[in-house]
Amino acid sequence: MMRIGVLAVQGDFIEHEKMVEKLGCQVVELRNKNDMGSLDGLILPGGESTVQGKLIKELGMFDLLKDLIEGGLPVLGTCAGLILLSRNISNDEARHFQTLPVTVERNAYGRQLGSFMSASAFGSLSDVEMTFIRAPVITAVEKDVKILARVDEKIVAVEYKNQMGISFHPELGEDTRVMEYFLRKCRNFSK
Numbered sequence: 001m002m003r004i005g006v007l008a009v010q011g012d013f014i015e016h017e018k019m020v021e022k023l024g025c026q027v028v029e030l031r032n033k034n035d036m037g038s039l040d041g042l043i044l045p046g047g048e049s050t051v052q053g054k055l056i057k058e059l060g061m062f063d064l065l066k067d068l069i070e071g072g073l074p075v076l077g078t079c080a081g082l083i084l085l086s087r088n089i090s091n092d093e094a095r096h097f098q099t100l101p102v103t104v105e106r107n108a109y110g111r112q113l114g115s116f117m118s119a120s121a122f123g124s125l126s127d128v129e130m131t132f133i134r135a136p137v138i139t140a141v142e143k144d145v146k147i148l149a150r151v152d153e154k155i156v157a158v159e160y161k162n163q164m165g166i167s168f169h170p171e172l173g174e175d176t177r178v179m180e181y182f183l184r185k186c187r188n189f190s191k
């Protein structure tokens with residue numbers, strides 16, 4: 001059974017855990033630096049990227065997680081998790097892992113349009129249910145970054161080698177196809 005680590009310091013990690021378990025994988029909650037043994041994949045959930053970034057450092061997890069990502073472990077960053085992965089953040093001084101060569105803008109839909117839903121194409125999938133909550137958008141991508149989804153012309157999902165960065169919340173709702181896409185990456189990695 002695949003073991004998927006879910007960063008569990010802040011944000012909506014429970015929803016990720018439920019979906020990952022529903023899809024037949026074992027969840028490993030990552031709450032401190034001792035939790036990180038033998039994983040097949042890593043999920044960085046939504047929440048507040050500033051708070052998460054601080055906690056990861058205070059708990060001594062930053063270097064370990066960054067090494068796992070740079071070592072090729074498949075990682076799915078959603079919303080705040082995408083911000084943690086991004087090389088550049090256009091409207092924030094903070095920088096986190098910086099392993100994903102893209103630029104994001106935090107809270108890009110403003111305060112008025114805090115949350116909304118869309119049904120859009122994702123890679124070869126159509127009508128994927130997408131829930132956005134105070135979401136970032138990807139405003140620039142470097143070479144070799146594959147764009148998986150756009151909504152209203154804005155880039156909302158990318159893939160770069162072992163990393164996936166997604167503005168919306170694939171763990172919410174009934175549509176499990178984006179999570180299955182990620183778990184296939186994990187399975188190929190572990191083969």
Ligand code: GLN
Pocket residue numbers: 045046047048049050078079080081083106107133134135136
């Ligand atoms: N607004 C949050 C941030 O900038 C991200 C929102 C989310 O993860 N749902 O960190």
